[in-house]
Amino acid sequence: MIPKENVFGEFVREKRLALHKEDKNYSLRKVAMRIQVEPSYLSKVERGEQPPPSEAKIVLLAEDLGEDKDVLLALSGKVSSDIQEVIRKRPALFAQLIRDLKDMPDNAVLRIIREVRDGNW
Amino acid sequence: MIELMNDSLCFSFPQVHPDAKLEISFIRTLRIPDDGAAYPDPPRLGAFPMVHVDDYENSVPAQWLEWGGVMLPMYQSEALLVQFGFGKTRYPFAVKLAAGKINALTGDAWSNDLTPYPQDYAVSPPQEEISGYCVGRGVVRQFIAMPLGLGSTAEEQLADNPKYGGVQVCAYPMKAEEFERFSKSPDEFEVMSGVNEEQAPFHAKMGLGLGGLLGQDVKLDPFGYDVWDRQNRSRCFVHLTDSALWTAVTGQDPPAAPPRAMHYNLAGLPYHEEIYAPTPVHEGSRILGKLRTIEAQAGD
DSSP states (O other), X not given: OOOSSOHHHHHHHHHHHHHHHHOGGGSHHHHHHHTTSOHHHHHXXXXXXXXXXXXXXXXXXXXXXXXXXXXXXXXXXXXXXXXXXXXXXXXXHHHHHHHHHTTOOHHHHHHTSOOOOBOOO | OEEEETTEEEEEOTTTOTXXXXXXXXXXXXXXXXXXXXXXXXXXXXXXXXXEGXXXXXXXXXXXXXXXXXXXXXXXXXEEEEEEEEOTTOOOEEEEEEETTEETTTOOBOOSSOOBTTBOOEEETTOOEEOEEEEETTEEEEEEEEETTSSOBHHHHHOSSOOOOSEEEEEEEBOHHHHHHHHHOHHHHHHHHHHHHHHOOOOOBEEEEEEEEEEOOOBOOSSOGGGBOTTSOEEEEEEEEOHHHHHHHHSSOOSSOOOOHHHHHHHTTTOBOOXXXXXXXXXXXXXXXXXXXXXXXXXX
């Protein structure tokens, strides 16, 4: 199913064109070649005429464009398989956690990142 | 703060600057001969795995919980190097490194602050790794895992009450305003590099003993002591476990077997020379230079 809003395709196109201004290696054809898809397919994805590609291709695209893979996956409506695996182990706990974090500001979310604890030595 | 990600300690200081990030990994390497010759960098065998000691609070020694940090498994006589990873912005850090709370650059006992003379910290970037105790200009003695109790570690040879073992690291970011100044006019710091050169004429539980000599420059601070944000620091105790303790604590086998003869046979050829930048280098520690190596002790 193609998302009503083409946020993924528009984001990819915007980032690719910005890079292409500085570096001709970011043409549609060359990016498509590096992530091993047809240029016509990538063009349709950018225009929202095709749904976003597979997780593996999105990860390759993120690496090629220098973007965060989790951001691209989220824009495509996907969750990376490693995160899915984490959630599957304790689904109720993580579902509750994510709901609780929904409206929390970034700095508060950062505070719950697990830190390596320093002790008394 | 420090996070443990992909077997690296990821230091970040968002309160100082969004780009203030540094990764520190501990890399397995082959042990080089201790025959008086200075060897080039030996081949690497990947990063040691690390886990939070807090995840094993019921099975690690109680003392480790008090000291906090992470732990990693090493076989006796295995060699280790400390590798620094920095992002595209190359945000500079001053990094103190110790084994058994003995500073690996100076041989002095651990302190939480930076000391400019003799310089008791590395600066990364440009420093990409440290493979051992800094015992002279352009040479280090390889870090070799040894059990505490044999008298082989630097800590046991220098400290009055050796008890810590492990590795200790502490990172201090460059002050944000200095980084911004550096980013806008990097040439200014090249001038400072010369100034600094004049200022620095010298330069069960396991610990780290002294192995063979490796050719490696520990570069002097090219930025100057005042650029470091000493109010913002993060430090970590890295406990070293032997394979038996690792298995007892985690319930898992150590992920990698010790290096075999094959690795060493192969290593006869693939040593690679590092091309050193012409940055002034640390003179090494006269204290550490006088310590006895594992090989020398075995000959007694």
